[in-house]
Amino acid sequence: MEEEDAGMEEREMESDDDEEEEEEEEGMGVENSDEDDDESSEDEKENEAEIQRLEEQLSINAFDYNCHVDLIKLLKQEGELIRLRKARQKMSELFPLTEEIWLDWLKDEIRLTEDERNREKVYELFEKAVKDYICPDIWLEYAQYSIGGMGSPGGIDKVRSIFERAVTAVGLHMTKGQTVWEAYREFENAILSTVQPPPGRIPSREEQELLNTQLERIHTLFRRQLAIPLMDMETTYAEYEEWSEHGVSEMVIHQYKKALQQMEKCRPFEESLLVAEPPKLAEYQTYLEFELKEGDPARIQITFERTLAENCLVPDMWAKYTAYLDRQLKIKDLVLSTHERAVRNCPWTMGLWKSYLLATERHGADHQIISDIFEKALNAGFIQATDYVEIWQAYLDYLRRRVDFSKESSKELEELRGAFSRSLDYMKQDVEERFGESGDPSCIIMQIWARIEALHCKNMQKARELWDNIMTKGNAKYANMWLEYYNLERSYGDSAHCRKALHRAVQCTSDYPEHVCEVLLTFERVEGSLEDWDVAVQKTETRLNRINEQRAKVAEKEANLARQEEERAEQRRKTKSDKKAQKKIQKGSQFGEKRKAEPEDHQDEWNEDSEQAPKRHRGNGDQTTEYMETETGLFGKSAPPGYKPGPPAAKKVQLGVAAAVQRQNDDKPELRNDNCSVFISNLAYTLEEPEAKLRTLFEPCGPITQIRPIFSNKGNFKGYGYVQFESQVSVPEALKLDRLEVEGRPMFVSPCVDKNKNPDFKVFKYNTSMEKHKIFISGLPFSCTKEQLEEMCKSHGTIKEVRLVTYRSGKPKGLAYVEFANETQASQAVLKMDGMEIEGNKISVAISNPPRRSVMDKPGASRLTTDMPRQVYGSRGRGRTQLSLLPRSLHRQSGPTNKVENGTTADQVPTTASSTVNTAAETKALSNSDFARMLLNK
CATH class of the missing domain: 1.20.5 (Single alpha-helices involved in coiled-coils or other helix-helix interfaces)
Known part of the structure; x- marks a missing residue:
């Protein structure tokens, strides 16, 4: 007291x-x-307004993850415990919660739950938490909380049960599993202290048995832990040595060393995870590859779980994990729970829902459960229309497998038909309104339904109704759709409907009308009468004639458009060249004025002995006209009196030996023979000793007279040249070397033809009209070889040629042409191969129809279709930097002429400075002083 x-x-x-x-x-x-x-009240008002805003936003969009997180933080800050609990529950129903959110929630509930009667609610919350992710900290918190209830009836057994589940779930965690094992041993040590007799008292038989049993439990925990590779396991082994009275057995030492070796193998991966930045996806993937090779299912599972705990929004990782469980472990509870977690984390991924449906069916789940999963998938919000088609197909496949078609009618069959009808309405109403497209343009679902009705239900009337519906949805123009319907009638219908389907196909098909016409004629050959044959021939001929007329009109329209575009391009080039010429004329005038202003003495500063020095000739006046000497004489058409060109040897020193050899060959036209020559191009500019290389390549074709590789003024090889043989017989052999690879580039070999003398010579090697026996393939992977493509196509017919299209450098374009023996084989290849996937590339296949070349109607005409034909120059062409030094007064003169350089004639030559000079020279000879006056005239 x-x-x-x-x-x-x-x-x-x-x-x-x-x-x-x-x-x-x-x-x-x-x-x-x-x-x-006042300040606190203001903050409370602001927080309450923000809470109301977040709640309103969630009422509009309940799947806003960040909004849930912000709301929970604010409610916890304000101490709104009831509203906080409701917010957490609502979020957990929609999303799996992270480890941090769960631990925060669990600790709050533990503080609030003091009454022993409410402990079950906390246990239920823990059970939800451990299902979202495999987290060691949550399991440890769960086990420690359960220890508080060990005083209740069966409490110790419940604690042991939770600890056993914990070590099973996370005991293999390399870095955090050790804490769970240690907590389990501490609990058992605490129990041991309660069963040990006081010092000095001999225990009874029952007490000794209880004591031995508890000691064995602790021994077992040590042995189990030491058999698992965990970080810092050496400390655990030392602790066991100290605790064990009789030492460590040889078996335990053996298992410990084996686990230690495994731990050393995993150490580099664990260390890389420690230093990596979250979410560490690349490091986890490397770790997974290692564990998959090792092949231990338990370690593979825990590694997947660790990866997904930090990368829960990566659908590919969930798909990889669920596929491993489906194919390897096949444990029902584990498989289905993992599939459920996958779709909760990534609900937008159709593939995960599809795998979930298959897994539930595979493990014999109830029909209502599978239907509920499918309904959840429809509400998951996929990102593209085709996803809804695929999930419907998966569900319809499941319903079809439930039907016993030996019965004429059954509940399952009616459910299947109802699901098909509902899927079509869903595609039309929901998918099209959301995405603006059906997602099933080829009506795959209706095709499957029609085939089921025909094959299993023997109901061809329903199948025909479905196909009529398919054709009204824009598929009547495709040959493959009609042939699919024809094959269905062929298998399960009758000849009359087969004939009707083919007649409709001939009238409606626009992509491959030739093929359906051929199928109709083949059908009548086998089953039709003479009258049927005549009708088929008349319909096919009429249809093909109309098709050819339409194609001709389209081709003509395309050619006109191409011609117009070429004309516009040429006009732009002409305008650009005119501007450049005007600038050159202005620059030349400025140069003349500058020379006129210079003192007379400075004109003698040129080195008279240099071949590059300008030659001067004084006319009748005081003005001086200068001429620049080139390899063909003086620049210009008129040379001063008494001019003699210098020796060619002086040129060789400046331009280089290679260019000099080329000029020597050019100066000997009598040695050339185009009929015995071939033109070589597309060689590498860096080709060393091109003449020797070409000789090595072409000597097997026949005796060689000369080889002329072309060099620039600086002596660099320009990548092309000529090879002349002694006989014309060698030319066809040389042409066979066309596109031979030379130092990584395809060498082009073509006939050596003067196009001015042979206007009918066709430069383009390949056909430009429709080739019905040949197919064109695009979208090929660049790694595809000719042999692979031939192997792919040979199942559709006899292959005559395969050609891969490449750039000039030899790199592939992803295009190819395959020539078959006839048109039917080519059409069949198009139908079978179009849309096929090769190494991840979706290819397109069509009948070969090369575009028309933009050329004039006249054979051999210039490619440029403009009103001004291009200027004809000499055999060496016009220099890139050549300037027109003629007076503007001559440019103003005009007059037609047919005379051009080198004695070559043309139908029309544009009115240019050179042609005007020739005309002026024919009418009246001009002196040098006349030229000087015109040059200085402004």
């Missing part, structure tokens, strides 16, 4: 002190307290 009275007095004194402190605070800081209250 005295102690109680003393305690009461002490509490009263403390209360008096508190009251004095409160009075003192009120007397000294009333204003500050009011300000704090």
